[in-house]
Amino acid sequence: MRHTWMVAALALVGAAVAGCSKGEGCLGDAAGCRVETPCKSLSWTCEGGSLELKVLAREDEARPGLDALSSAGDVQIGNDQVVAVIAAIGNQNFLDPNGGGLLDLYNRGKDNDSINQVLTVTGILPGDSVRYTKLEILDERPARVAVQVSGTLDGRPDHKVYTRYEVRPCEPGIRIRTEIVNGAPDNAMWALSDGFYWSKREPLPFTPGEGVGFNHPSFNLLTINGAYRTAPFLASTPVTDPAASYALVACNQQVIEGFQSDVVSTGGLVRTVVPPRGYQVYERFLGVAAGRDAAAGASLAQEVRGKLFGEKTVVLSGKVEAPASLAGSGFRTSVLVLEGTAETPAEKRVPWSQAVPGEDGAFRVRVPAGKPWVVEVHHFGKKSVERVFDAVNADADLGTFTLPATAKVRLEVSDTLSGAWLDSEVFLVAADDATRTGAAGTFHGQMGSCSPWLGPPPGASPACNRVLVRSGVAEFEAPLGKFHLYAFKGPFWTLARRTETFTPAGGTYAFRLRELAVQPQGTITADLHVHGAASFDSSLPDRDRVLSFAATDLDVAVATDHDVVYDYSTVVAELGLQQKLSTVTGVETTAHIPWFKIPGSDFPLVIGHYNFWPLAYQPWLPRNGGPYDEQLEPGELFDRADTLYTSSVPVVQLNHPWAEAEFGRDLGFPRALGLNALQDLPAKDDGTVGGMYVRARGKNANNAHHAQEVMNGTENDLLPAYRAFWFYTLSQGQLSTGTANSDSHGLVDNTVGVPRNVVFADTAPGTGFEVDRLNEGIRAGRVLGTNGPVITAELSDKDGTFRPYGFTPVQPGSGSALRLKVSAAPWVPVEEIRVVVNGAVTKTFSGADLQRPGDAFGWEGLVRFDREIPLSELALPAGRDAWVVVEAGAPLPVVGDVGGGFSSETVPHGTKDGIPDTADNDGDGAVTEKDVATGAKVGPMRPPPPPQDEAHPQFHFSQVVTGGYPFAFTNPFILDADGNGRFDAPGAESK
Numbered sequence: 001m002r003h004t005w006m007v008a009a010l011a012l013v014g015a016a017v018a019g020c021s022k023g024e025g026c027l028g029d030a031a032g033c034r035v036e037t038p039c040k041s042l043s044w045t046c047e048g049g050s051l052e053l054k055v056l057a058r059e060d061e062a063r064p065g066l067d068a069l070s071s072a073g074d075v076q077i078g079n080d081q082v083v084a085v086i087a088a089i090g091n092q093n094f095l096d097p098n099g100g101g102l103l104d105l106y107n108r109g110k111d112n113d114s115i116n117q118v119l120t121v122t123g124i125l126p127g128d129s130v131r132y133t134k135l136e137i138l139d140e141r142p143a144r145v146a147v148q149v150s151g152t153l154d155g156r157p158d159h160k161v162y163t164r165y166e167v168r169p170c171e172p173g174i175r176i177r178t179e180i181v182n183g184a185p186d187n188a189m190w191a192l193s194d195g196f197y198w199s200k201r202e203p204l205p206f207t208p209g210e211g212v213g214f215n216h217p218s219f220n221l222l223t224i225n226g227a228y229r230t231a232p233f234l235a236s237t238p239v240t241d242p243a244a245s246y247a248l249v250a251c252n253q254q255v256i257e258g259f260q261s262d263v264v265s266t267g268g269l270v271r272t273v274v275p276p277r278g279y280q281v282y283e284r285f286l287g288v289a290a291g292r293d294a295a296a297g298a299s300l301a302q303e304v305r306g307k308l309f310g311e312k313t314v315v316l317s318g319k320v321e322a323p324a325s326l327a328g329s330g331f332r333t334s335v336l337v338l339e340g341t342a343e344t345p346a347e348k349r350v351p352w353s354q355a356v357p358g359e360d361g362a363f364r365v366r367v368p369a370g371k372p373w374v375v376e377v378h379h380f381g382k383k384s385v386e387r388v389f390d391a392v393n394a395d396a397d398l399g400t401f402t403l404p405a406t407a408k409v410r411l412e413v414s415d416t417l418s419g420a421w422l423d424s425e426v427f428l429v430a431a432d433d434a435t436r437t438g439a440a441g442t443f444h445g446q447m448g449s450c451s452p453w454l455g456p457p458p459g460a461s462p463a464c465n466r467v468l469v470r471s472g473v474a475e476f477e478a479p480l481g482k483f484h485l486y487a488f489k490g491p492f493w494t495l496a497r498r499t500e501t502f503t504p505a506g507g508t509y510a511f512r513l514r515e516l517a518v519q520p521q522g523t524i525t526a527d528l529h530v531h532g533a534a535s536f537d538s539s540l541p542d543r544d545r546v547l548s549f550a551a552t553d554l555d556v557a558v559a560t561d562h563d564v565v566y567d568y569s570t571v572v573a574e575l576g577l578q579q580k581l582s583t584v585t586g587v588e589t590t591a592h593i594p595w596f597k598i599p600g601s602d603f604p605l606v607i608g609h610y611n612f613w614p615l616a617y618q619p620w621l622p623r624n625g626g627p628y629d630e631q632l633e634p635g636e637l638f639d640r641a642d643t644l645y646t647s648s649v650p651v652v653q654l655n656h657p658w659a660e661a662e663f664g665r666d667l668g669f670p671r672a673l674g675l676n677a678l679q680d681l682p683a684k685d686d687g688t689v690g691g692m693y694v695r696a697r698g699k700n701a702n703n704a705h706h707a708q709e710v711m712n713g714t715e716n717d718l719l720p721a722y723r724a725f726w727f728y729t730l731s732q733g734q735l736s737t738g739t740a741n742s743d744s745h746g747l748v749d750n751t752v753g754v755p756r757n758v759v760f761a762d763t764a765p766g767t768g769f770e771v772d773r774l775n776e777g778i779r780a781g782r783v784l785g786t787n788g789p790v791i792t793a794e795l796s797d798k799d800g801t802f803r804p805y806g807f808t809p810v811q812p813g814s815g816s817a818l819r820l821k822v823s824a825a826p827w828v829p830v831e832e833i834r835v836v837v838n839g840a841v842t843k844t845f846s847g848a849d850l851q852r853p854g855d856a857f858g859w860e861g862l863v864r865f866d867r868e869i870p871l872s873e874l875a876l877p878a879g880r881d882a883w884v885v886v887e888a889g890a891p892l893p894v895v896g897d898v899g900g901g902f903s904s905e906t907v908p909h910g911t912k913d914g915i916p917d918t919a920d921n922d923g924d925g926a927v928t929e930k931d932v933a934t935g936a937k938v939g940p941m942r943p944p945p946p947p948q949d950e951a952h953p954q955f956h957f958s959q960v961v962t963g964g965y966p967f968a969f970t971n972p973f974i975l976d977a978d979g980n981g982r983f984d985a986p987g988a989e990s991k
């Protein structure tokens with residue numbers, strides 16, 4: 001891959017860069033050298049101007065914004081306008097191999113840090129990041145303060161790198177200069193750049209260019225060379241408050257070159273082939289402006305370019321008015337400013353700025369002088385007004401832009417029995433085709449489409465088509481049209497619906513909900529995989545995150561933010577929920593740096609994601625005290641976590657074990673290995689991928705997790721694959737608890753608590769909650785996973801005593817039976833019940849076997865099935881140990897293994913691995929090669945489309961459990977059929 005890129009670059013560049021002489025900064029590689037000060041031609045003047053320089057200590061734990069990562073030992077430099085934090089050597093975070101990157105950059109006095117991190121890179125492969133090994137503090141006050149870091153490209157000691165971060169008085173940003181020397185005997189292909197790690201978080205990169213702005217070409221590792229574009233600057237826009245917009249401008253060249261995506265952006269020098277002893281210098285100014293739009297950063301970038309290159313700019317101002325006040329409208333109104341005329345095709349117009357009007361409707365943008373402009377005003381995610389202006393050569397007032405009428409909506413949600421106000425969530429669904437089309441919107445083509453679009457999907461409520469209701473009341477603005485309004489408080493409550501037509505007159509809409517007696521006695525509900533703004537890929541504010549727990553009536557939420565331990569207890573107390581809701585501090589380790597090589601793979605891998613809880617929340621430490629997880633096998637990671645728990649009964653959970661890789665990073669260890677579920681695991685490491693899965697390089701083996709996800713997310717697209725892998729491990733004798741978690745990152749991607757775990761545990765939420773008791777129930781397999789149906793099941797032993805499911809073996813007798821009861825809220829359909837033995841469905845109940853409620857919005861008809869089933873009807877293997885799982889909900893979709901699984905390079909195409917990889921996408925009732933998407937080897941695994949007919953049993957369910965179908969599963973009964981006191985696993989050939 002590197003060779004392919006270099007060949008293309010050689011053709012592009014065609015000439016080598018000359019070598020350097022001694023004395024040019026660190027280019028001569030002299031001992032103790034100092035990088036020259038960056039951007040010498042750039043200047044600001046002001047009165048006074050103080051500077052700050054300090055090494056952060058434990059007591060400096062306050063964090064300024066959603067993305068702040070600073071910890072003890074990091075270096076903070078700043079002036080009276082901005083503050084920057086550079087990671088200490090060894091304080092590793094995310095993609096940074098060893099510290100030395102820019103962690104935080106924010107406006108002084110504002111909690112608005114909005115970047116995960118900014119790294120020095122020369123490409124996108126693991127060896128293209130810089131591993132800094134030395135940090136020097138340069139106190140040159142009153143002129144400047146600076147930090148110099150030095151190191152090499154990661155794994156390439158002959159490619160030396162030196163970077164200087166510098167802050168001067170008065171300046172709204174940080175100056176950066178990087179010098180890199182090719183000490184190798186071969187040519188090097190470099191794209192020396194700043195890498196911005198957005199990770200699908202709400203900051204979006206914005207660059208001027210024909211048809212660009214927020215819209216950038218998609219790419220993968222093989223096509224990335226074609227995604228590079230030049231631009232005068234890179235800006236960013238956030239969609240939550242408080243927030244900052246960033247501006248990247250090169251000082252030593254007229255443009256920056258890079259690629260842009262909602263995961264990673266780069267901006268830097270033009271791709272260049274550098275010969276032996278050659279070097280590159282990249283100088284840039286990275287500015288930060290308080291603002292919730294691209295205009296804040298873009299205007300600053302234009303100001304910087306004016307100082308550097310003498311470019312002339314003008315300020316365009318205007319006002320947006322609406323029949324209803326814009327006060328509190330947040331990010332729902334957006335002004336896009338494009339270079340062009342009425343005759344310029346949309347794809348040829350050049351976006352230069354994007355502004356969010358203030359509460360008074362006013363907006364201001366700085367743009368190049370002498371150009372004609374098209375100004376678009378977007379409201380609720382779609383263009384509402386467009387006006388064209390001739391070439392503008394001086395500051396201009398563009399006048400007033402009037403938006404169409406909208407509706408002011410008030411929701412009221414209360415308890416049917418007590419009349420008390422309820423925390424809840426309301427979904428708005430377009431009720432006719434005209435509304436569905438008219439209310440559909442996006443954020444300038446990004447973040448997906450919603451109908452209605454009430455606000456940016458990653459942000460605070462209202463988001464997309466969802467509104468959080470706090471203490472029974474929510475008020476918001478909405479587009480006009482006809483909508484179904486669904487009031488929802490989780491799967492164990494009634495569902496309420498109203499169908500209303502929103503008009504400019506607005507309205508108040510009341511709902512009444514009722515808790516249902518479906519949750520088994522002695523249980524507690526828990527979501528064991530939840531993200532909030534502490535995660536690098538979430539921007540949901542803590543208040544809304546905690547409110548979402550209460551809105552869906554969760555008892556326990558485990559904070560599992562990516563690579564940082566987090567604690568929601570303070571917010572729980574602030575909202576007065578501490579007697580109803582308990583939270584647990586944990587982490588989802590998220591390996592970023594590919595390194596793990598397995599047979600058959602040409603590209604290094606990572607080990608995927610694991611949850612650990614409970615852990616101590618220590619915000620003065622890197623990752624808030626979470627374990628370092630890079631370049632470790634799972635067992636080695638488990639060993640590190642062993643020293644961090646706050647409980648003697650911790651839990652390690654393997655997350656989404658068969659999820660697809662994202663941006664070249666594996667999300668599940670078993671899939672990364674390419675395990676074959678048709679083959680038994682070896683007892684120890686034998687050099688195969690199965691051996692890698694079970695091996696131990698320390699105390700813990702790589703498969704020593706206590707739990708693994710069977711359901712991950714509200715959408716059930718990969719449920720068949722996760723289910724198949726869990727069944728495989730049970731048959732291998734690996735008794736890890738199957739769990740069901742939302743993996744929610746916001747209000748829209750997944751609904752928190754759907755699915756959830758119903759855990760048999762001797763504890764309750766509130767001040768007396770004991771996490772040890774919860775974890776004991778989980779580790780014992782006393783867990784039901786569900787997104788609606790509730791299964792209670794017991795199995796009688798040889799003495800006639802009924803035993804619960806879990807990992808304690810049960811010795812059955814000749815008259816043993818399975819006592820089975822299935823209940824659900826009336827709006828949750830139960831169309832099928834399945835008994836699974838050793839991975840195969842051996843008994844199914846459907847049709848006349850099941851009861852159906854008469855009113856989906858009522859509270860009667862909860863019990864759908866209640867019966868004892870003789871074990872003799874379950875086709876158990878005679879005289880052999882077995883495991884039994886019960887499932888209930890919808891019929892499973894038709895899926896199959898067409899060969900190659902999801903294992904990409906590690907399993908040759910056509911080799912079946914026992915894991916479903918393709919759905920019946922053509923609807924002919926069978927899975928064949930015809931179902932595979934064009935150009936793909938396998939897949940997709942799309943769930944069945946949501947029903948459009950209200951008479952369909954899943955219609956109402958699908959409106960609030962989007963992308964999912966009803967599904968619940970028990971953990972296994974372990975049958976010790978031969979009575980030897982242990983479980984003799986049936987193996988891969990058992991089903």
